[in-house]
Amino acid sequence: MELQIKVAQAVHLLNHDTQSCNRVAANQWLVQFQQSDAAWEVATSILTSDHHQQFDSDYEVEFFAAQILKRKIQSEGYYLQSEAKDALLNALLLAARRFSAGPSKQLLTQICLALSTLLLHAVEHGRPIEKLFYSVQNLQSHEGGHIAVLEMLTVLPEVFEDHITNNCKTLTIRYEYEQQLLLHTPMVIEFLLQQSEKRFGGGVQLADTNKKILRCLLSWVRAGCFSEIPAASLPSHPILNFIFNALQVFSSFDLAIEVLVELMSRNEGLPQALLSRIGFLKEVLLLPALNTGDEKVIAGIACLMSEIGQTAPSLILKASPEALILMDALLSCAAFPGEDWEIADSTLQFWSSLAGCILGHDLSGGGDRKNIQEVFLPAYSALLDALLLRAQSFGQVNDSMFNDDGETIDLPDGLVQFRMNLVELLVDICQLLGSAAFAQKIFLGGWVSFNVQVPWKEVEAKLFALNVVAEVVLKEGANLDFSVLIELVTILSNRTSDDLKGLMLMVYKSVADIISSYSKWISAFLTNGRPLLLFLATGISKPFCSNASSCALRKFCEDACAIMHEPSNLEILIWIGEKLEERHFSLEDEEEVVGAITFVVGSVPNKELKNNLLVRLLSPSYEAIGKLVSV
Incomplete structure (x- = not known):
């Protein structure tokens, strides 16, 4: 009893003491304690004794005791003598009955994990599931006994899988264990159906029982134990009827969905x-x-x-x-x-x-x-x-x-x-649908007009969709009417800088993405590139649109080279280049812009004009180059 009190005190210190040094000391003592032989008897006594400690944390002590037994059974269960195993089995069954009707599901789960692990060790060459049913059949006659059985059946597949993974070194032994689960699946189904047909109270208690049945069912489904139900019997199978009934109860709806989805993946x-x-x-x-x-x-x-x-x-x-x-x-x-x-x-x-x-x-x-x-x-x-x-x-x-x-x-x-x-x-x-029909859906409704309020949310979403399918549209060669895009460019270009924020900025970026994706077709459609260039120049200056606009500028310059050779367009390009130092571009965006300008300037057929443009473009760098040379 003295050691039991010390365990309770240490658990209380570990969970509630405000001094970290006390918590560390308590943890060290508990670690040493659970490695001792005395831990078997003390933990068992805590779970089976009706004596209550002087603390308000009885549950924490009981939970700790259940964890100790589970861990010791996992690591030392093989070394227990037959009589010790039987005594521990009876104690765990008593604890399961004692806590089955309590409010703590987590404690009952720990006890059932310990009990299921012990059964595997106790009947290494027998049939653990049969042993389980034989050992717990007396629980069903006690109040709340069915809850303990449900919980044990729920954790059993998990314990089986852990045991197989850690201890079964050959495929033959693994197969034999898995067959035990499959062999007893009908027995589990029968038990679950019996529980589903009973009425344990009502209201919250009934809903909680349904959830426990579903959790148990889910555990066995995940173990692959329901894959062999004949397809012909599925539509009217009692288990399926129970799950559909559970779908109509709000508290068990999510679990019922999860069970059905899991069943589908295995049947x-x-x-x-x-x-x-x-x-x-x-x-x-x-x-x-x-x-x-x-x-x-x-x-x-x-x-x-x-x-x-x-x-x-x-x-x-x-x-x-x-x-x-x-x-x-x-x-x-x-x-x-x-x-x-x-x-x-x-x-x-x-x-x-x-x-x-x-x-x-x-x-x-x-x-x-x-x-x-x-x-x-x-x-x-x-x-x-x-x-x-x-x-x-x-x-x-x-x-x-x-x-x-x-x-x-x-x-x-x-x-x-x-x-x-x-x-x-x-x-x-x-x-x-085909790119033509898809584009028709996109442009349906005449959503761009100078005379009415533009539905910008709709416009932005449709531009996003049109940009996503650009590869398919270009491959199929659908004839798009880019006049709508040019109208958008004009409307957005007339906006003041203060207006270009929030949703409008998102639309601006989406237009730039479209120009980038469809630049070849747009260049063939346009006769005057000035509005588009000014639009992209403004977009480059906006951090949110900079990358999309700089990429669009490069692609448009490459695809509309002839249009770009017009004097007014060349002036805009050089102006963009002259402003590069004033703006803090990312390296990627700067490379796009410089690439666009140098591509166009480099392709100018008039050598004198080309040289003049290059001098203007490079003049801001002369001072920096001179400093480097002087050094």
Whole structure:
């Protein structure tokens, strides 16, 4: 008893004393104690004795005792004699019963980890799971006993995996252990179903029991023990019915989704079974959540439906009524105007995977092509509208995201990540619809006009999308009307420097990106390069737009060389070069600007004019060169 009190005092000092030297001393003493033989008896007594210490931290002492036993069993369990193992087994069963009805799940988990590890050591050549059921069957007759059994079943696959990894040196032994789990899976399923059919109280207690069953189920699924359920029995399997019932309970919704997603990754027949219930998921769960704005349910259903499609895209390609319901539901999720972009983002991989299947599908048959045109292309057209809407969700972009000079923009991480993930899908959509149809969607609505208020949020998002698909558009040779871009250049050039901040600065940068990506086509479209040059010159002076504008300047100078030889354009280029020293460019941006100017000047056919331009361009460097020579 004296040693037990010392342990309690040391635990109290370790967790609550304000003096660091006392905490260090307590920790050192406890480390030495748990390495001693006396630790077995003291830790067991703490967990099984009804005696309470004088501290308010009984739970901390009990938790420490459970951890001691777990660690000592892991490291020294093989050396325990048979009688000692049996005594410890009975003590742990008593502790599990004692703490199963308590408020501390973590303590019960530690006890069950110790108990499961001991069973592996106690029956090295027997059947641990059978031994487990035999040892704990008396627990079920006690109040809260089913909770202890659930917890032990939950931790058992984890303990099994650790034991196999650390101790099974041959594939044969590993296989035998894994087969024990598979062999007893039906027994576990039967036990879980029995628990799900019972009613242990109501309200919070019932919800907590459901979550424990789901956690146990998830543990066994991750161990690969549910992969052999016959596909034909899946749609009406009692376990699936229980999970779907759990989906309708708010407190167990997330766990139920996690179990279904994990099951799908391990059972090829499950996507078809879930697809047969897609109407239920949409009508009973998704639509009410969309109406009320319940983002938890929307996010969960979006994740689940996306996984169904990704796991078995061939089912979606058949364009069955269930597949169409799933696609329509995911369109609703992608368009949902949530506070962040996670819900829309979670659907992107589904649409990308499906697009990849469509693009790689054999379209030689008329029926296949008809399905593509009548089902999938309209769906992807609607998806593009939804994604452009979500990509322009700047309602949350406010002044706090810009620094004092308005030229540094700190966008929400969710939006930045969403746009990064969106790139591949936008390219897929452009390939599916064709670049001409894609561009038509981008320019639809006449969103640039001098006479009306320009919807700058929409413009910026559409410019982002157009820039992303530039490679596809250029390859397919779609005929774009760049007059819209020139109108934007004119409108933005007429803005004062004070106006070019925040969202307007983002639009400015997006226009520069478009000029860079489509410079060859723009140069063929233009007859006067002066407005574009002045636009880029202003952009270079803005830190946020500097890189995009300098890159666009170089590409435009290379692709529109003939236009750049006009005297007024050469004057602008030299003026830009003369101002380089006054601006603090990054090395990369300076290289782009200097490269653009030297390319144009170097290609001027008139040698005298070329020499004069070079003298003007290099004159600011003469003084510095002279100083270097004099040294």
